[in-house]
Every structure is written in C-alpha cells, then in structure tokens.
Amino acid sequence: KATYHVCTLPGDGIGPEIMAEGKKVLAAVGEKANVDFVCEDHLIGGAAIDACGSPLPDETLNAAKASDAVLLASVGGPKWDSTDPNAPRPEQGLLGIRKGLGLYTNLRPVKIYDALAGASTLRPEVIKGVDLVIVRELTGGLYFGRRERFYDEEGAGANGGRGQRAYDTMEYREYEVERIARKAFEAARKRRNKVTSVDKRNVLETSRMWREVVHRVHDEEFPEVELEDLLVDNTAMQLINRPADFDVIVTENMFGDILSDEAAQITGSLGMLASASLGDGVSLFEPSAGSAPDIAGKGIANPLAQILSAGMMLTYAFDMTEEAGWVESAVERVLDDGWRTRDIADDATPTDHVLGTAAMGDKVVEYL
C-alpha cells in the first residue's frame, strides 16, 4: 500500500477550518484508492509568528522539504498588520516557502462552473465556457529582487526636507524565463494548445528579454503550440472583454499576481479556485482566495477550493489523475445538485441547501 506524506499548513483565518475538509476528502480518496495519505500539521504565517516569532520556522521548511507534497490553506490577517517595518509579517511565510522549495511555477486554473455562472458580475454570455490557466512565474521579478529604503540628502534639500527614497528591482535571468515558458507550453499541449505571453515590452527591459526568450523556447521546442504576445495593460482589458478566448496565459510574478486575481474575480466564485506551485522538487497546493479573517471560526467558509487544491495535489504530486477526477467530479455534482456554502448561495438557493464548512466537506465525501 503506497504511503504519501503530506505536510499540511493550516495557517490563519479560515485556514484551519477549510484544511480539515481538505484532509477529510483526502482520507476518503485514500481509502477508495488504497493509498495512505499521512498528514502532518506545521506552523506558518501569523500562527507561526504567535507561536515562535517567525512566519516560517525552520522546522516547517524542513518538514515541507522532507514531505511528498505540501497542502497550504491561507495566511495573514489584521492581527499581524503592524506599522513597525521590522515586525514579522505572515506573508513572509508564504514567500519564504515558495523560495525555499524553489516553486517557480504557479498554476492558477480559472474555470466557470455552470451551476455558479450567476455569481459572476460579468454577463453570462461573456463568461460562458471560460477555462483558462494562468502560469505565473513565482520566484523572480519584483518579489525577490534587491530592495532598499534610504535617506537621500540631495532629494531632501530640493524638496523641503522629505528626502526618503526607495526602490525595488524587477530582475530576471534567462534560465528563469526559459523554464517557466516550458511549463506554459507543456500545459498548453495538454489543453487547447494556445499560449498568451504577457509582458510590457514597450517599457521594460526584463519584458523585452522575456519576449525574446519565450519565442526562442517556442520556436526551438514547441513550434506546434500557438503563441501570441499581449501587453499587460491590454491583457487586463481582454480578460474582461473576451475571457473565453484564453487558454494558457504565462507571465512574470507581479503581472501574474494582478492578472490571476482579476481572472479569478471574473468567475465571481473565488472560493472555488485552487492553485498549484511547482518547482523541481516538492510541490505546494493552496486555494487562491485569502484567509478571510472576518468569517474565521464561524464554520461557514467555503472549503471547496481547499478540496480542489487537494485534487490538484493528486494530479501534480502523485500522478493520480484518475483519483483527481473523482474529486473534481464530486464537487461538480455537489454543485449541480444545488448544494452551496454561503458565499456561493443566491436567492434561489433553498435554505436547507446552504451548508457550513464541515457539512460541505461531508457532502463531497458522500458524492465521492
């Protein structure tokens, strides 16, 4: 009987609640597939700051490295918002584990569930058939470049004594662009064979290099995949204008942060979106939405993104594509039968079909 060790990181806010449902579904899949998923909780984010002063204790990073896959829920909350620039911040845990595990590829599938099309603020005919994936570079660019703040005499003198100066560096090396481009083309091959590469090459040098390298990788290794370039500002428009036209969108870290959240919002059901962060070793899986501190502890959070993240883990970490299909199909059928958590319920949902977090987890297990 195969055994997989999963490093589970419940984190903050609704994290622990939705993680419990992710584990529940994982256990059910394990039973059915005769596989043992051994989950071990570790600290990250605000919870880790509270317990030991650091958003990513060494112990957690080591456990993650030693595991077969990492399942994360969410980090952050107003409790750890501080005006002290040196105070540890929960997000550093997230950034630290991405860097620590070398997770340079972030896959964010954005898909419309027919049953939830009404939740979108876009017209139904516009979002119909939306099925895209954002491939975001995750360990480079502005996120990990050199940054500094200092006091600049010259600037201060000329401008009334307020002489602070700060910078961040958007930096890329050729191999970083190469490897993310490959991931995008590989993803496209398994989908509708089309990649949109997003940059701002009319302004940025990193973007000019990005575009050249993406085209070289395309021409040398994936000539049969359709490739188009789109400027980031135009992409922000086209995601609203014709979202169904996109298949795979590949872009650098900061643009990917903005565009993947924009694309997620187009569905209107953020609580449904999972993501995978991959490198050359252990991978990490997490919902796209945040820690929702306002509803934490109430038992009403939507656990489906966490459950679908566990599903992505089956595919990407354990090559259990068939079993991942069970999870996806169970979620789809639960929705088709009208079961909802509060965030995705509407006026037409009968009150006895609005489920709490745990009940929704149970429902998915039941449909498995």
Next chain:
Amino acid sequence: KATYHVCTLPGDGIGPEIMAEGKKVLAAVGEKANVDFVCEDHLIGGAAIDACGSPLPDETLNAAKASDAVLLASVGGPKWDSTDPNAPRPEQGLLGIRKGLGLYTNLRPVKIYDALAGASTLRPEVIKGVDLVIVRELTGGLYFGRRERFYDEEGAGANGGRGQRAYDTMEYREYEVERIARKAFEAARKRRNKVTSVDKRNVLETSRMWREVVHRVHDEEFPEVELEDLLVDNTAMQLINRPADFDVIVTENMFGDILSDEAAQITGSLGMLASASLGDGVSLFEPSAGSAPDIAGKGIANPLAQILSAGMMLTYAFDMTEEAGWVESAVERVLDDGWRTRDIADDATPTDHVLGTAAMGDKVVEYL
C-alpha cells in the same frame, strides 16, 4: 479676445482623423466663447520616426513647452514594431513628452454613459453609476528607473550557456509620492471625497513608503477626506466586483497603467474615455484608447474621446469649466439621441444613426 496656443500632436493610426474632430469642436467652442484657439500640428511617434528618425523631435518638445496646452491623439502601430532593440519606438515619444513636460499626474476618469451601458461585458446593475477617476503617477517607478541587460558568466555556466540577465528598477522619492497624493486628495474634494490608495506593501519597499507618505499627507493636509488602502491584486478584483464603490483611485505608474485600462474596459466603451496629464507647467490631453491601426484611414474611428480630451483641456488648462460642460453635455445628448460610431453601435442602432468620424464631429458641433 483671449488667445490660447494649442500644440496638437495627431501622431499615428486613427490619430489624424480623430484630431481633426477635436479641433473642429474646439473651434466651435472658441467661437461661442469668444476665445481664439490657435492649433499648431507637430510630429510625434511613428510619424516623427518616419519624418526625422526620432519619436520626439526637439522641435516638438520645444513647441509643446512654448504652448498653452498639448492635445495628443495617439501613437504607435505595427509598422514600427521592430526586433532591433536599438530601433526607435513610437511609444518613446509619449514617454519622452511626459518626462519632458514633467507630467507626473495622469487623470483618467471612467464613467458610464447611460446610453452605452449595454456595451459593457459587466451586468448592467454592476456598472450602474460607475464614476471614478484613476490618478496615476506618470513620471516615476518602473517606467523611468535604471534598466539594463547584460551577460552573466555565472548564470551562464550553471544553466547551459544561456546567461542573459535583465533588470528594471521601480524607484520612488518621497516628494514624488507626496505630490501625487495631494493631487488625488484635491480631486476627491471636488468629487465624493474618497480616496483609495493602491499598493503592494506586503511585498514592495516602494509600496511601504508609498503607504506611509500617502497617510502622512492625508493626516496633515486632508484629514477630512476618506482614505482606504487596497492591495493592487485585490483592486484588480474589486474593480470587477464593485466598480461603483470607487471614487478616486491613486497609484504608482505601472499599477496605474494596468488598473486604468482594466477600469476603462469595464465601461465597454473605450472610445469614449479621455485623459489629462498634468505637471507644474504645460498639460497634455489625450484619449485613453490607442491608435487602432486596423481601422486607420477608413473614416470610421470614434472621435468622442478626442473631443472629450479637448473638453478636459478646457477645464484643466484654461479654467473654462463652463465651456467644458458644453462639450460634455453635447456629447451626452448626441448619445442620448441615439447617434453612434461603429464601435459603440449595437443591433438596436438604426443604420442611419451610425456615423463616420467626421459626421460624429459635426454632430457634436451641431449639439453645442
């Protein structure tokens, strides 16, 4: 009789066609208000590259500096797309004139015209009442920071000989944030008194400085204006989720580029959106949309954004608020009476109400 000298920059693509209508309306306003607008065309963008090898000839920048205001149409087109990194690019003309005139404030009003609500891909109830303005910092950040590309031995060795490396720098000085914050608060005072300041302070040092400085300016000088902070990724979502909630959005250059195009697309009628770029001297006014090379020369482009840009010029450059009101109201009544250019027409528009570029300019003059 007052005389104003306007430096007109038709540029590329549909630029010359829509500029002609901007001038037409300006002349009509001048006649009615007993003011002389003396327009003088100068070269910029691709047209300037073709004529003299530079996207912003000194002659043009000098003429702009000597004028009372600059009215720009649009620059760029595939003709000047080159793989040669040293070839001049039309957009450099735009970036050059922004920097040359010190235009650090870009105002992009985004407003739904009731008559055109159907053009949006968002549901009517979501876009109803949208009336926001993006205040984008325009001469700092990644756009004007140090950038470079070089060959890095070390990176090359470790990664199979592909050792290019590139970086761009996002840099801000305190006074740059101060002055754009002031513009935003001043704009809010004349509107609904609310500013949303957008940053990515959980990652960027420039954003942490941005947030501190915006709050200091607020507390010291504009305590009565409502101020909220929003992360850039969250803003990309909320613009789709609840666009009508925003009043003034202030942000740095690159975020502003992305978010203002996203916000523009929400209306579904890009051809209607004007913008103003202001500094401490001469100001510049231009439509938000691009040069649309695909329809250039066909006489079908929508001139209304150009006309409304001339309207913004009346307000911001010449303090002719009343006359600006004439222009806005003429445009609104033209739309209310069902007159359309092709881009904003729909199935319900009778064919005899679909106007060409010049006819639409004439129509606005008629309604003045």
